[in-house]
Amino acid sequence: MWPKTLKNAPGQGNYLxxxxxxxxxxxxxxxxxxxxxxxxxxxxxxxxxxxxxxxEGVPVAVKDNIAVEGMPLTCGSRILEPLVSPYSATAxxxxxxxxARVVGKTNLxxxxxxxxxxxxxxxxxxxxxxxxxxxxxxSGGSAAAVAARMVPVALGSDTGGSIRQPxxxxxxxxxxxxxxxxxxxxxxxxxxxxxxxxxxxxxxDVLEAAYAAMSGSDVMDQSSLDHPVPPPDSGATRIGFLxxxxxxxxxxxxxxxxxxxxxxxxxxxxxEIALSTLEYVVPAYYTIAxxxxxxxxxxxxxxxxxxxxxxxxxxxxxxxxxxxxGFGSEVKNRIVLGTYVLRSxxxxxxxxxAQKIRTLIRREIExxxxxxxxxxxxxxPTQAFPHGSKEMDAFQQKVxxxxxxxxxxxxxxxxxxxxxxxxxxxVGMQFMAPPFGEGRLFAAARTIGEIFPVEFPPGMEPPxxxxxx
Amino acid sequence: MDSAELTTTIDMAMLELAPDESDTxxxxxxxxxxxxxxxxxxxxxxxxxxTHAFSTTNRTRPDTRNERSVADELLESAPDLEDRFIAIxxxx
Numbered sequence: 040m041w042p043k044t045l046k047n048a049p050g051q052g053n054y055l056x057x058x059x060x061x062x063x064x065x066x067x068x069x070x071x072x073x074x075x076x077x078x079x080x081x082x083x084x085x086x087x088x089x090x091x092x093x094x095e096g097v098p099v100a101v102k103d104n105i106a107v108e109g110m111p112l113t114c115g116s117r118i119l120e121p122l123v124s125p126y127s128a129t130a131x132x133x134x135x136x137x138x139a140r141v142v143g144k145t146n147l148x149x150x151x152x153x154x155x156x157x158x159x160x161x162x163x164x165x166x167x168x169x170x171x172x173x174x175x176x177x178s179g180g181s182a183a184a185v186a187a188r189m190v191p192v193a194l195g196s197d198t199g200g201s202i203r204q205p206x207x208x209x210x211x212x213x214x215x216x217x218x219x220x221x222x223x224x225x226x227x228x229x230x231x232x233x234x235x236x237x238x239x240x241x242x243x244d245v246l247e248a249a250y251a252a253m254s255g256s257d258v259m260d261q262s263s264l265d266h267p268v269p270p271p272d273s274g275a276t277r278i279g280f281l282x283x284x285x286x287x288x289x290x291x292x293x294x295x296x297x298x299x300x301x302x303x304x305x306x307x308x309x310x311e312i313a314l315s316t317l318e319y320v321v322p323a324y325y326t327i328a329x330x331x332x333x334x335x336x337x338x339x340x341x342x343x344x345x346x347x348x349x350x351x352x353x354x355x356x357x358x359x360x361x362x363x364x365g366f367g368s369e370v371k372n373r374i375v376l377g378t379y380v381l382r383s384x385x386x387x388x389x390x391x392x393a394q395k396i397r398t399l400i401r402r403e404i405e406x407x408x409x410x411x412x413x414x415x416x417x418x419x420p421t422q423a424f425p426h427g428s429k430e431m432d433a434f435q436q437k438v439x440x441x442x443x444x445x446x447x448x449x450x451x452x453x454x455x456x457x458x459x460x461x462x463x464x465x466v467g468m469q470f471m472a473p474p475f476g477e478g479r480l481f482a483a484a485r486t487i488g489e490i491f492p493v494e495f496p497p498g499m500e501p502p503x504x505x506x507x508x
Numbered sequence: 509m510d511s512a513e514l515t516t517t518i519d520m521a522m523l524e525l526a527p528d529e530s531d532t533x534x535x536x537x538x539x540x541x542x543x544x545x546x547x548x549x550x551x552x553x554x555x556x557x558x559t560h561a562f563s564t565t566n567r568t569r570p571d572t573r574n575e576r577s578v579a580d581e582l583l584e585s586a587p588d589l590e591d592r593f594i595a596i597x598x599x600x
Contacts, residue, residue, distance in 0.1 A: 125581030258569035347587035372536040394557030450561030
C-alpha cells in the first residue's frame, strides 16, 4: 500500500497536506519538511543494497534526536532549538539509500528522558487512540505518527524502553535492536552504553526491511559491530514468560494472561520463568543512564551551538546560565543525579555497583536463553495514561521501566507486538531474544500477528493515497 | 542528599538553580537515591563490572581525508561569530 508513495512529484504536495491535517490532533511532528528529500535515493544505490526495494518511495519520520542533514535537531530541548544538523545519521543515510524518504522530525521527551513525551519543551504529543492521553515516550512522536498512519515506519531511539513503550501505548510494532547492530553515528548521545536506534512500524514487513537497511557496522561508530548476517531464523519453539507478581494494571494483567494462552494456541511450548535480578533493573539502569547523561550533556554549554544566554560577564557564567535556561527540569534532575553518583566517594556505592549488577543481569539472561528461545513479558504495567497523570508521575514512570530496561542492560534485541485492545486502548507485549536474534523476533511477531493483528485508531484507518486526496 | 552535597553537585554540573528549582531537584534526586538503596543487597562480590556489552578492543578508523567538510555549517551553528572565530565573553 505504501511503496512508491512519494516517487512521483505530483503526489508529494498532497501527501504533505495530508500530513499537516492529520497531525493537528496528534502533534507527532516537531518539524515537517517543506519538500520531500530526494538526495538519498539514487536508484543505482538502492538496487545495490538489494532486498530493500519495499522501502522505495516510502515516507519515514525520524525522532528529533537523530540527525537529518538540513533539518532541525532539537532533542525536544530549548538548548538545541536553534540547531540545524549539517549531516545525517548513518541509519538515516542507509534508509534513504534504500529508497525511503524522510518527511519530518518527531517529538520526544527532552533528550529522551521520559516515558510520556511530556518533558518535551517544544510540543505536546497526543495518543491517536485518545488525545487526552499520552503517546508514551520517549519516542512518542514516532509511535504516534505510525499509529495515526502518517508514516508506515518511524525511527526512534531506545535507552530503557523508549521505542517499545510508546509502541505499546499506540498499538504498533516497536523494535529495539541488539546493541551495536545499528550505528549510533548521528544519534545525540544520552546514555551511550545503553541506547540504540530502532523503529516503530505498522507491520513486521516494513520493520524488518528498515532494520535490514539500517544495520551493519559503521566506521563512524566504534561500538557498531561486525557480525555476520544471521541465516533466516526458523523461529522459536520454546517461549519463557515472566511470571510472579508483576504489579500490572487489571487490564494489562488480563491481556497478558490471554497473550500467553495465545502463544500456546499458536503452537509454542510455554513455561513460566522468573528473573531474580528484575528488582535491580531499574536502580541499575537509572544509575548508569544518569551517570552517562551527566557526561554526555556536558557538551551543551552555549558556546559552539544551541541556546546562549543573552548576557554574561565571563565564559563560566555564560555556560552556567545557558545550561540553566536551556535544560528542562527532568533533564536537570538527571544531570544532578548522574553527577552525584559519579562523585568520588559515592562511585563505588552507586555507579560501580550498578555496573556489576549489569553483569549479573547479563548472566541471568544468558542462563534463561539456555532453556527457552524467547522471553515474553509485558512492556509496561499500564496502558497509555492521561496527560498530567498524578498516579503516573516522573518517579512512577521510572519504576515502570522494569520490563524494558533488562534488554538495554543486557544489550539484547526486543520487540513490542500489539496484543489487542482493552477499554478501547491498545496493549502491547514484548519478546526478548538472545543477541542478534532479530530474525527470531520477527518470526514470532508474524505468528502471533495472526491472532493479534495490528489495529488502527478510529477515523485514522486509511493511510494516505494519492488518488483519494 | 543534604543541602551542602546538593549545592556542590549542582555546581559540579555547571548549573545554577533558583531556590525553588533546587528544592525540586533535591526531592527528585533524594527519591532516586533512596530507591537505589536496594542495590546494596545485590550479590556482587567478585563480579566484574560491565561497561559495554560487546566491546572488546578499541577500534579505530583509517586516518583518511573526508571528502566533504561540514566546517562552515558547524561554524554557522555558533550563537555568535566574529569572522571565522566563535565569540565568547572576555576570559580575563
